[in-house]
Amino acid sequence: MGADVIKHISEAINRINICGKRVxxxxxxxxxxxxxxVIDLLKTRGAQEVFLFIDPNFGACDLKDRExxxxxxxxxxxxxxxxxxxxxxxxxxxxxxxxxxxxxxxKILGVLEQIEGKIALCTTVQYLPYLKSLKKALGxxxxxxxxxxxxxxxxxxxxxxxACNTDADVNVIITDGIFHGVLARMQTGRKTYIxxxxxxxxDVEPHVERxxxxxxxxxxxxREAKRVGVVITTKRGQMYRNVAEEVAKHIRESGAEADLLxxxxxxxxxxxxxxxxxxxxxxxxxxxxDDYTRFKKPILTVAEAMExxxxxxGQ
Numbered sequence: 099m100g101a102d103v104i105k106h107i108s109e110a111i112n113r114i115n116i117c118g119k120r121v122x123x124x125x126x127x128x129x130x131x132x133x134x135x136v137i138d139l140l141k142t143r144g145a146q147e148v149f150l151f152i153d154p155n156f157g158a159c160d161l162k163d164r165e166x167x168x169x170x171x172x173x174x175x176x177x178x179x180x181x182x183x184x185x186x187x188x189x190x191x192x193x194x195x196x197x198x199x200x201x202x203x204x205k206i207l208g209v210l211e212q213i214e215g216k217i218a219l220c221t222t223v224q225y226l227p228y229l230k231s232l233k234k235a236l237g238x239x240x241x242x243x244x245x246x247x248x249x250x251x252x253x254x255x256x257x258x259x260x261a262c263n264t265d266a267d268v269n270v271i272i273t274d275g276i277f278h279g280v281l282a283r284m285q286t287g288r289k290t291y292i293x294x295x296x297x298x299x300x301d302v303e304p305h306v307e308r309x310x311x312x313x314x315x316x317x318x319x320x321r322e323a324k325r326v327g328v329v330i331t332t333k334r335g336q337m338y339r340n341v342a343e344e345v346a347k348h349i350r351e352s353g354a355e356a357d358l359l360x361x362x363x364x365x366x367x368x369x370x371x372x373x374x375x376x377x378x379x380x381x382x383x384x385x386x387x388d389d390y391t392r393f394k395k396p397i398l399t400v401a402e403a404m405e406x407x408x409x410x411x412g413q
Contacts, residue, residue, distance in 0.1 A: 103197060104135055107177070110195045111136075117144030119173055122166035122190075124151045126178035129197070136177070154363070157255065158182035159247075159335025159382065163189045180223055182255075182335045183247040199224045205297040206272065207235055213291070213299075215267030216241060220254045220282070222273045225295065241266045247335075254278045256384045262286050276305050277384060284309075309387065316386070316396040317406050323375035323396075325355040328403075332362050336381035338400075345378055345403050352407045366392045378403040 121140055125133065130152075137148050149169050151162050158179040166174045167189040174192045181194050210217060210232070219240045221229060229252045233240050242252040245260030254261050254271055259282035262269045269282045269290040276292055279302035283290035292300040320326070328346045330339055342358055349356035359377075361368060364385055369377070377397045379385050386397040398406065 102200060103129070103132060106197055107132065107136060107195070108139055111139050111143055111175075114143075114173075114175070114193060116140060116173065118146050120147045120149070120169070120171045121145045122149045122151065122162065122169060122171035122174045124155050124160075124162055124174065124176045126155050129177055140175075156384075157335070157382075158185065158194060159257070160333045161185055161188065161192065161335065163192055164334075166190055178223075180253075181249050183249055183258075184335045196223045196226070198227050199295065201225050201228050201272070201295050202297060203228060203231060206293065206295075207232065209293060209297055209299055210236060210240070210270065213268060213270065216265070218243060218262045218264050218266035218269045218286075220252050220259070220261040220269070220271045220278075222255075222271075222278065223250075223253060225272050226250055226253055228272075254282065256281075257382055259285050262290075270299075276300070276302060277388065280305050280309050281383075312390060313387075313402060316390065316398055317402055319396040320376040320398055320403075320406050323354055325357070325374050327359045327369065327372065327374040327377045328356050329359045329361060329364055329377055329379045329381070331364060331379075331381035332360065333381060338380045341400055342378075342380040345380065345400060348404065348407050349378075354407075364389075366394070369393075369395075 133150060137150060140148050149171055158176060159182045163174050174190055175195060176192055177195045178197050179194060180196050217240050219242055229242060233242055241264045243261045243264030244251045245258040247258040248255050252261050256277060259278055262282040268288060269286060270293050271278050271282060272293045274294060279290050279292045283302050283306050290302045292302060326349050328342050330342045331337060346356040346358055364379055376395055379397055380400055383399045386399050390397060
């Protein structure tokens with residue numbers, strides 16, 4: 099797979115005019131092993147200077163165009179993702195370079211054909227180019243929807259499984275992880291499977307049950323909180339200041355104290371020793387769920403906070 103990734107990167111870079119430019123680069127965690135190759139390719143193509151951001155990057159919601167401008171970069175290359183729906187304007191030109199991974203179409207088709215009922219078929223950005231051929235082969239057995247924050251039909255994000263919200267009997271998401279399937283199952287309420295690129299079909303229901311137990315525990319603990327930290331992230335696509343202020347207002351009206359905390363990344367060590375009994379993270383919903391066990395205090399999503407403190411933000 100490494101050679102295919104490098105070939106894809108090289109072809110993408112060859113299509114971009116970077117000669118004489120100061121180029122800023124963002125790469126996802128899974129591409130960091132190719133960092134040197136990316137820099138060398140850019141310099142070979144005539145880049146005057148290359149600035150590689152090494153912060154963790156899990157999506158185009160965390161765009162570093164402002165920081166790139168401060169570095170004097172003329173252009174930002176954002177690898178591994180396509181544009182995020184909330185970000186429509188940037189400080190400098192941004193070119194998104196999704197990386198397409200191999201998929202055994204015949205094997206995937208064989209699995210999909212065995213599933214009963216109409217399928218809401220979705221995937222992550224790495225496998226998006228295959229959706230059209232799958233839809234063509236399966237016809238009306240497959241429905242492809244569109245999310246709110248994702249910019250392509252059939253694309254699911256960690257914060258937006260909305261592409262599954264279409265007329266169907268079952269959700270199937272082609273991806274490597276379980277998280278997207280859990281969210282899709284929670285949002286649509288119907289049977290949901292993860293179909294791995296290797297052709298393995300995984301029922302997400304046991305994972306949903308485990309998720310629900312975890313989240314109920316978090317909400318139960320948060321109800322006892324006397325002081326709550328409502329966290330605002332400065333990431334461009336995840337900053338919901340107005341929502342955070344509204345959440346804090348409702349917590350205060352319910353009799354607890356609430357403070358607005360600000361960060362870029364929300365790590366356990368940042369709040370170690372701070373006087374809060376619970377936190378509400380208003381950025382990516384994956385943080386309270388994926389990283390829950392890393393924190394000593396309960397962390398809620400906005401929706402969970404409004405359930406605990408009996409309000410609905412409407413957002």
